[in-house]
Amino acid sequence: MDADTRLSHLRAQAGRVLRTPLPRLIAADPARAHDLALRVGPVYANFARQYYDREALQALFDAAEAVDARGRLRALFDGERINHTEDRSVLHTALRGSHSDAPVARDAHAQALEARGRMRALVDTLAATDVTDVVSVGIGGSDLGPRLAVDALAAAGHDRVRVHFLSNVDGHAAQRVLARLDPSRSAALLISKTFGTQETLLNGAILRDWLGGTERLFAVSANVERAATAFDIPPERILPMWDWVGGRYSLWSAVGLPIALAIGMDGFEQMLAGAADMDAHVLHTPIERNLAAWHALTAVWNRNALGLTTHAVLAYDERLKLLSNYLQQLVMESLGKSVRADGSPVAVDTVPVWWGGAGTDTQHSFFQALHQGTSIVPADFIGVVRSDAPFADNHRALHANLLAQTEAFANGQASDDPHRAYAGGRPSTTILLDALTPHSFGALLSMYEHSVYLQSVVWGINAFDQFGVELGKQVANRLLPALAGEAEADDPVTRALIQQLR
Numbered sequence: 479m480d481a482d483t484r485l486s487h488l489r490a491q492a493g494r495v496l497r498t499p500l501p502r503l504i505a506a507d508p509a510r511a512h513d514l515a516l517r518v519g520p521v522y523a524n525f526a527r528q529y530y531d532r533e534a535l536q537a538l539f540d541a542a543e544a545v546d547a548r549g550r551l552r553a554l555f556d557g558e559r560i561n562h563t564e565d566r567s568v569l570h571t572a573l574r575g576s577h578s579d580a581p582v583a584r585d586a587h588a589q590a591l592e593a594r595g596r597m598r599a600l601v602d603t604l605a606a607t608d609v610t611d612v613v614s615v616g617i618g619g620s621d622l623g624p625r626l627a628v629d630a631l632a633a634a635g636h637d638r639v640r641v642h643f644l645s646n647v648d649g650h651a652a653q654r655v656l657a658r659l660d661p662s663r664s665a666a667l668l669i670s671k672t673f674g675t676q677e678t679l680l681n682g683a684i685l686r687d688w689l690g691g692t693e694r695l696f697a698v699s700a701n702v703e704r705a706a707t708a709f710d711i712p713p714e715r716i717l718p719m720w721d722w723v724g725g726r727y728s729l730w731s732a733v734g735l736p737i738a739l740a741i742g743m744d745g746f747e748q749m750l751a752g753a754a755d756m757d758a759h760v761l762h763t764p765i766e767r768n769l770a771a772w773h774a775l776t777a778v779w780n781r782n783a784l785g786l787t788t789h790a791v792l793a794y795d796e797r798l799k800l801l802s803n804y805l806q807q808l809v810m811e812s813l814g815k816s817v818r819a820d821g822s823p824v825a826v827d828t829v830p831v832w833w834g835g836a837g838t839d840t841q842h843s844f845f846q847a848l849h850q851g852t853s854i855v856p857a858d859f860i861g862v863v864r865s866d867a868p869f870a871d872n873h874r875a876l877h878a879n880l881l882a883q884t885e886a887f888a889n890g891q892a893s894d895d896p897h898r899a900y901a902g903g904r905p906s907t908t909i910l911l912d913a914l915t916p917h918s919f920g921a922l923l924s925m926y927e928h929s930v931y932l933q934s935v936v937w938g939i940n941a942f943d944q945f946g947v948e949l950g951k952q953v954a955n956r957l958l959p960a961l962a963g964e965a966e967a968d969d970p971v972t973r974a975l976i977q978q979l980r
């Protein structure tokens with residue numbers, strides 16, 4: 479049976495499962511509250527409120543088996559050239575641990591360790607200066623991971639250096655960041671794998687001019703030469719990146735320098751260790767007990783068996799409020815594909831739209847639609863057991879809300895008044911971290927990365943290229959002369975719009 483046929487069989491499973499309302503499915507199998515849960519170190523995940531049963535789960539495990547999911551994981555860790563459209567290895571796992579004897583993976587790990595040594599030296603050097611603020615300039619994978627990590631973990635470390643992020647090409651973004659800072663006490667870090675990204679080049683130039691020269695400019699890039707020539711930065715102030723690390727998987731490399739500046743190099747290395755622990759679990763654990771595989775197969779079930787078109791990430795912790803932004807790129811840039819490895823169209827739907835925010839705020843914005851709207855939105859609810867804030871009543875209320883929402887989504891509530899009825903049957907996974915530390919944070923992100931990869935394996939698509947973002951960039955570059963009044967745009971609607979802009 480080929481993978482597509484197997485996936486369409488999942489739909490038949492769904493037809494069977496959906497005949498029983500979710501609360502009854504759960505009541506009929508009380509042990510599932512414990513059995514459909516996994517713990518890996520500080521990460522606990524409970525899948526009991528997903529709209530499947532054990533038979534459906536087995537069908538999902540079989541689907542993973544059919545595509546040799548564990549063999550494909552081994553291929554990732556061993557540095558096989560699984561990014562076949564760009565003929566590249568994908569070795570972000572080598573940035574945080576040594577999991578493979580393959581020469582290419584060992585070599586990558588050695589390079590990562592050397593770069594880490596340079597990162598530590600740079601963090602120390604900056605700490606010995608009078609620099610109080612660092613502006614990190616980058617976009618997409620060169621921004622979202624570090625921005626999330628700094629926001630989530632900054633309280634865990636020293637804040638001798640305050641880190642600010644600048645990504646958007648909109649000049650208001652630069653204006654806002656710089657308005658609060660003193661150039662004589664600031665430095666800038668330009669992060670770009672390619673050093674060809676329009677936004678980062680323009681914002682980098684603004685920073686260079688604002689700082690009054692290149693003396694306090696640093697860079698991280700896979701294209702050291704371009705960084706050196708474009709901004710006149712000496713090579714010793716440019717940290718390396720490599721083509722075997724995808725942008726959205728790069729916060730574990732020197733791209734994570736803003737994190738090391740904000741929480742200290744030791745904290746950064748604890749984050750890597752947390753990710754490495756999760757890597758070891760994912761690589762060595764059979765699919766039936768493998769957390770990333772469960773997460774991935776649940777996503778496949780919701781997309782292909784239940785036909786759900788979006789997925790929400792709801793972080794019940796203020797410090798993780800940027801998690802959904804980060805995951806949007808990780809998931810949607812990786813899985814937003816509609817052709818398989820051989821170029822043939824996929825036979826089933828791939829990535830749903832990922833979105834989300836932080837609870838409890840979002841309960842007062844879009845939860846109405848989640849409870850009573852016509853679209854069912856499966857969700858990851860993420861909570862943290864231990865609070866680091868001194869307000870115990872708030873923390874208990876936060877937990878009460880997290881638990882209440884997942885219960886209400888699943889069980890609903892009958893009413894004679896249709897306006898006041900809740901249908902229930904809304905699936906969710908509850909993920910709990912023991913505490914929010916660099917270690918647990920690293921483990922959580924690693925879990926999501928592997929889930930994304932395993933989804934791509936089931937769907938037969940390449941999770942590591944992103945050709946879809948190129949066209950818009952090319953057209954934007956073509957339109958610059960038209961906007962400057964030096965040429966006419968070809969497209970009639972664009973021409974009319976440019977007239978308005980002028």
Ligand code: F6P
Nearest residue numbers: 618619620670671672675725947
């Ligand atoms: O959005 C497209 C993209 O290529 C992402 O994949 C990448 O993370 C981002 O642009 C930034 O690229 P760079 O690090 O090369 O500036």
